Amino acid sequence: MSDHDTEHETADAERTIIRSGRNFEQEYRLDASEAGEFLIALGEQLRDDDELTIVDDEWELPFAFGEPVELDVDYEGMDEPELEIEIEIPGRTDATAPRVE
Numbered sequence: 001m002s003d004h005d006t007e008h009e010t011a012d013a014e015r016t017i018i019r020s021g022r023n024f025e026q027e028y029r030l031d032a033s034e035a036g037e038f039l040i041a042l043g044e045q046l047r048d049d050d051e052l053t054i055v056d057d058e059w060e061l062p063f064a065f066g067e068p069v070e071l072d073v074d075y076e077g078m079d080e081p082e083l084e085i086e087i088e089i090p091g092r093t094d095a096t097a098p099r100v101e
Contacts, residue, residue: 018061020091026056050092066092 018024030038045052046069054061070088075081 015055015057016059018059024059024061046089063089064092066090
């Protein structure tokens with residue numbers, strides 16, 4: 001095992017895991033390329049899995065999601081044009097329907 005592998009495992013063990021019952025918010029200012037890479041990775045997890053995990057150096061957020069995912073596109077074209085894209089991903093519920101007897 002290399003020193004890099006040991007450092008990576010130590011960093012993984014020291015991350016705070018964000019769990020249900022806690023509110024969390026983190027904002028980033030990125031260049032378009034970096035934001036695009038994040039959105040591609042997020043999109044692939046949404047397409048291919050029923051859970052996603054978002055990770056930073058200090059925290060990890062595992063999230064089992066449900067349906068439907070809400071997508072909101074908001075364009076403000078006056079003065080300084082701005083495009084806002086918001087995705088709301090509901091959590092998956094373990095609730096089951098009642099029985100009819």
